Amino acid sequence: MSVPRYTLRLxxxxxxxxxxxxxxSEQHLVEGEISVTAKLIGPHLILQATGFESEDDAQAYLPRLKSGLWNLALVHHLAFTPSFERQHITPVPDPYAAERNLAQSFGMAVEGPFQPLHWVIDEEGYAIFKAGERVRSLLFGDASGHAVHPADAVREALASGIERTQSASDAIDEKLATALDLYLSHFYETSIRARFLTLVTVLEVLAPVTEKHPTAVRLVVDLHRNIGDLLTTEVDPDARDALEALRKEIHFRQETSIRRRIRCLVLDEPTLGDIPQREGLARRTVKAYDLRSAMTHSGAIAEEALISAFEIILAVVKSVLLGRLGLA
Structure with a gap:
């Protein structure tokens, strides 16, 4: 009796x-003991890996499929909704009648003889089932787009991410997860100003948090303690509110300014590798970041300067994200 193998579908x-x-039509990404294919059905890109000896093996392969998607988004700017929860799958009582009934209910054309249908699943997320079993999703949607991504480029980016990822873990730290969500979100903005501000926020999330020099920190701590002493005796609500606000502001003053943190990110980020003239890149990145303050306070930014700043910030964001995902 042959041992059943399993399929992972994302x-x-x-x-x-x-x-x-x-x-x-189905595109082959990876060949071998584990084979991976991809296909676009409506608005959904479906990656399917098969050949696993157990459900646990299939589950362990999930980070590789995710890496393929992240690589595609970062290399070719193709955004997707990062819904990676396990899908609910519903078994079909009569697999041979199910496909015919489903086609009749939804008016779907079926080429050739009806094939057995074993599972009906929700779309978006992943599912694991026995190899050879057929699944069908009930979600459909219209598609629209602008830039064209040729099949060869998409296939190469997905396969490269799947095969090159250096992480076998499905865990992503909270800051990196937030940064990736923001990166994908910037594609949905309709203006370059909004996209620029979103990418700047990605840098702010990724930038390391460091404290000021110990001497400066001691002064801040002393002031923080003095405010606390005043709060123990102050009864006026407005005064207390002002003191509480000042104490919170003072607390954050222990940390290095966000501008300096972003500079440190470019200078010290190990995932950026050996970038020539890193000091110059740090200087250009900080200069681009400074446009954020000008934009949010006055709103008057020359279009040419904004486009240049956007390109610099985007390049740094992509380099850092690729590195931290183990795809650099």
């Missing part, structure tokens, strides 16, 4: 599915 909704050409 589905995500892409922002511009019509921009992905050639994926209306």
């Amino acid at each position: 589905s995500v909704k892409v922002l511009s599915p019509a921009s992905v050409t050639g994926f209306d």
Whole structure:
């Protein structure tokens, strides 16, 4: 009796599915003991890996499929909704009648003879089932897009991310998860100003938190303690509110300014590798970051300067994210 093998299926909704050409038919990404394919169905890009000896083995492969998607988003700017929860799958009582009934109910054309249908699943997320079993999703949607991503480029980015990832863990620290969500969100903004501000926030999240010089920190701590002493005797509500606000502000003053933290990120980030003239890159990044303050306070920014700053920030964000994902 042969040992059953298992299939891992991951589905995500892409922002511009019509921009992905050639994926209306199944594309082979990885060949070997574990094979991986990809296909676009409506707005959903579906990655399917098969050949696993157990459900645990299939589950352990999930980070590789995620890495393929992150690589695609970072290399080709193809955004998707990062829904990675395990899908609910519903067994079908009569697999041979199920496909015919489903086609009749939804008016779907079926080519060739009806095949047995074993599971009906929710879309977006992942599922694990026995190899050879057929699944069907009940979600459909319209697609629209602008930039065109040729099949070869998409296939290469997905396969490269799956095969090159240096992490076998499915865990991503909270800051990196937030930064990735923001990176994907910037594609949904309709203006370059909004996209620029979102990417700047990615840098702020990724920048290391460090304290000021110990001498400066001691002064801040003393002031913080003095405010606390005043609060023990102050009864006026307005005064107490002002003191509480000042104490919170003083607390954050222990940390290095965000501007300096971003400079340190560019100078010290190990995942950036050996970038020539890193000091110059840090200087250009900080200069681009300074436009954020000018934009939020006065709103008057020359379009040419904004485009240049956007390109610098985007390049740094992509380099750091690729490195921290183990894809650099």
